[in-house]
Amino acid sequence: MPGVPPARYAYLGPEGTFTEAALRSLPAAAKAELQPFATVAVALDAVRLGDADGAVVPIESSVEGAVAVTLDELSTGDPLIITKEMLVEVQFSLLAKPGAQLPDIRKVATHPHAEAQCRRWLATHLPKAEVVLESSTAHAAAMVAVPDPLYDAAIAAPIAAQTYRLATLATGVADRTGAVTRFVLVSRPGPPPAPTGADKTSLVAFIHDNHPGALLELLEQFAARGVDLTRIESRPTGSALGQYCFSIDAQGHVADARVGEALMGLRRTCADVRFLGSYPRADGSATAVTPGTADSDFTDADAWLRRLRGS
Incomplete structure (x- = not known):
């Protein structure tokens, strides 16, 4: 509507994460302002302070179990309520700069949870590659996209390929299929x-x-x-x-x-x-x-x- 500002949604960033994919699955996100935050705590505080109308954060994984930081942040501080949940199938991709080939990969960056879900795949397809852990899969992809990168490839969400203009060397990178992460949309009490x-x-x-x-x-x-x-x-x-x-x-x-x-x-x-x-x-x-x-x-x-x- 004219004169009505768009909704503002915070999410656990950076751009190119599964959390962003969960947020974008909501119809309301299509016309909203989406703002990534570095931690779950800061994303939820944005809602508490009125800087965002809602926040999307991960709360449970079918592989790793509950996301402890989310449980703890919701149990303390000013009250917040969950208004919606989303289930996202966790499918990783191996991303690299355009032109790279699988035999070129010597150093791979990813998040610890992603590494835990891809160890066998890495041992089978990249047995000589060194795996380096980063703060998020999206940050790992961003580090590959910079000039003179420290890493040859990243294991990240498929959405990160478009975000950071990387090529997809492999899809379905995981030791087991069907892994799902549950995300929740959190807002102020109502x-x-x-x-x-x-x-x-x-x-x-x-x-x-x-x-x-x-x-x-x-x-x-x-x-x-x-x-x-x-x-x-x-x-x-x-x-x-x-x-x-x-x-x-x-x-x-x-x-x-x-x-x-x-x-x-x-x-x-x-x-x-x-x-x-x-x-x-x-x-x-x-x-x-x-x-x-x-x-x-x-x-x-x-x-x-x-x-x-x-x-």
């Missing part, structure tokens, strides 16, 4: 998107103290209400050695009675609960509702109790 029936709710639970059965007490809040957990991670709070919180993804939406009841249970039994949002699942998988845990079941139980109380 009403969550409407429930779709295929939703996920994220939160952080802080227990009062470490005692026998503390984790069981937390899990029972979900189990008793038929709420399935898709991820749970313990993370240090930073306050003292041995003090941990639990980062959790649960199936369902905060508007669902069973999820809302579980959150209330956590609120009663935990020292603190940080709600990180309810949002549509990227895979579109509908939430399975076990018998006795549908919204109508909770409504019926509430009406029954009201009758018993004479209200």
Whole structure:
């Protein structure tokens, strides 16, 4: 609309990363200002400070597991909420300057996570090449693109070839196929998107103290209400050695009675609960509702109790 400034989105940079690819998969990104940031913390702070309307950051890898820095940044500081998740298949390419050939490659740069996923491929196709670790796959590609580069090639996201005008010597560079990284769009607190029936709710639970059965007490809040957990991670709070919180993804939406009841249970039994949002699942998988845990079941139980109380 005339006079309306475009949306501004921060993302974990630099340009040419899988995070940029995840952001560009959003229709809203087509007409938005996209700004890369050097770290997850700085990208999220841009949202907190109002310098960006949202930020896209990685949160989970099918190979490496959770992205700890993202979990920690979301569990502390001014609250933020997740409004959307994106799944990006991680397919690396071997990039070099135009004209280079595979036998010319003696030194390869990449990120440590990428190197971990490509060791066998490198040993098979470039057994004599030295691998040097850089801060990101995109930075590795940028280092190859400069005049008189230190590296002959980079293992990076396919998008980096266009960004840094490099040639693609090989595609599908990986030891295993089907690796996926989950990214989330994070914004300042507000009403969550409407429930779709295929939703996920994220939160952080802080227990009062470490005692026998503390984790069981937390899990029972979900189990008793038929709420399935898709991820749970313990993370240090930073306050003292041995003090941990639990980062959790649960199936369902905060508007669902069973999820809302579980959150209330956590609120009663935990020292603190940080709600990180309810949002549509990227895979579109509908939430399975076990018998006795549908919204109508909770409504019926509430009406029954009201009758018993004479209200």
